[in-house]
Amino acid sequence: MVTIKDVSRLAKVSKSTVSRVIADNGYVSETKRRAVEEAIATLGYRPNTMARGLRSNRSNIIGGVVLDVTSPFYAQMVGGTQQACRDAGKGLLLSSGFGDTAEEERAIIELVDRSCDGLVLNLENPIRREVADIIRAAGIPVVMVGASDYPVADGAVTVDNAGGAEAGMAYLLDQGHRRIAHLGGGTAHRDSRQRVRGIERALEARGLTLDDINVEHGTFTEQYGYDAIKRLFAHKAPYTAIFAGDDDIAAGAVLALKELGYRIPEDVSVIGFDDNFHARHLTPALTTVRQPIGEVGRIAAEMLLKLLSGHPLEQKSVIVPAELIVRGSVAAPSGSAKS
Amino acid sequence: MVTIKDVSRLAKVSKSTVSRVIADNGYVSETKRRAVEEAIATLGYRPNTMARGLRSNRSNIIGGVVLDVTSPFYAQMVGGTQQACRDAGKGLLLSSGFGDTAEEERAIIELVDRSCDGLVLNLENPIRREVADIIRAAGIPVVMVGASDYPVADGAVTVDNAGGAEAGMAYLLDQGHRRIAHLGGGTAHRDSRQRVRGIERALEARGLTLDDINVEHGTFTEQYGYDAIKRLFAHKAPYTAIFAGDDDIAAGAVLALKELGYRIPEDVSVIGFDDNFHARHLTPALTTVRQPIGEVGRIAAEMLLKLLSGHPLEQKSVIVPAELIVRGSVAAPSGSAKS
């Protein structure tokens, strides 16, 4: 392995000077700088990350914990984070928590131990005190994704779930729907609660309340969407529109509705949330609320990078807007569709 | 920061003994071992990764380069790799090449520089000599995913594209189809070429050749599938079955066929490849050939881990079978459907 010593020997300068050239700080004369750069090139010298990290206590690696890398949705988030890191010359060390608290904590501690310069965390569960202390003791900045109220967070990025849900609900209501069911992801999820809140706002803006529709709580799974529809539509068609908590639920709902012989959107309208990679591929293409999740991952990384470079954040909490994407799964209710 | 020295002081032993306890090698008496473990616990000592890495030249980190983290397909692969790494107590440092040679090389070199213990590579392009030399100089093992003929590879995992395609084609032929078009992903991709080879085998087993069907080459995109169908079916229905190069192409083909008024599978059968997330969600659900891609990622990591532990591989090249998944997009051709 070629070391800084080899370079210094070839360039006829001290190790210190080489180090200064590499780090581009301190005083170096133009002549020596040139000599060092030449020596580096001829020897093919690449600094040893470990030695550098040991001495400077920095690794140029950012740690990321994400709920589930496997999921297409989070994959997109990771993509954004990774790209931002790469552009800044940082590596991304990745772990998944898979929604398990113990696993998430293990992952976090491991990332801290690996001397990550900072963390981007997308967690299912709140961080326990002990883990928070470990992070704090290491003195590394943390940006949370999807939740803003954790004690250790120096920054947070969230999607405007309420605003997005409000737009979606407003769209349904303005199309004339009144018999609406919301198949939510469950009150345990903050995202889910915020979406219900947005739905409520849309209703209130039109003189209605949550009691005027049916709000159900299940899980963010296709299975739940499928089962819920089969149950709700067992005997008759009680609703003209379904607002699914996410696109997975929507997919299950669409499948169930089709099996029951309902046409979409003629008989029943369906709207989703997320704009999954696959929303476009449903038949009909799913009208949904897009979460710009890649963007979220990118912004989180950029916030972290800014913190790492010593600049304070002008905005500790960034809320990214969610946008209604109109495709083909929503129409005016058949009763009122007198065009 | 609490160091090994602090532990040794508290446990009244030397640094060396503490190190031996941590690494669980060498001779340590039961008494001292207990004392050290106790000291570690009370101090909350966690070894410094950098120092350890510098000295031992090992990082316990595995580097992964994947074509595109953003894609759901590769995300699943990454998931498998990550899980295997985690189970072995290794970290996974991730990079994406996005199909760009320069980017892929940059990513590889960076991973080598970060002292990764080994690499899992899923690349679009062959590795250039210089990069291969850098990897070799670092002396770290490499497992390739999806391609087996690179010079630096110590192991390789591939999916049996030919076998899968053969099964798919056999299925179409056995249903009675003879007027078949294959919309391939393009000869530039080895996967694509192997699939054509499998199709050929199925034909030959039945006394036919590739000339008896229509083999087209496009790209692995929905757009291509859509355009190809619109072109081929412009005036009449020349084919009773479409074998798409992957599920994206299949999705585009299905959309185009529907727009042209063909029923699937009554008028035209469609079969895909991959078993993407959305294959199940197409209407009708897509009959396709499943690539167990998560499995592939896991196996690749396991091979690498085995190499890292010093054991040679009993199989340098592992070929994972692809399985035909029968759903609803294939039926017997209408002409021959005399049930």
Next chain:
DNA sequence: CCCTGATGTGGGAACGATCCCATACGACCT
């Protein structure tokens, strides 16, 4: 002419682990 401050350079002590080597002791054999 001395002092100060800016510029330039090298020496060498850290950083926190690993691991080689020296040493010690008891058991057992010859």
Next chain:
DNA sequence: AGGTCGTATGGGATCGTTCCCACATCAGGG
């Protein structure tokens, strides 16, 4: 008694950087 071997322990060099400090030189001001 002396030698050998297995077990147990500590000392300290070492990994490749960074970075503090000492020192040198030179210009400009008092």
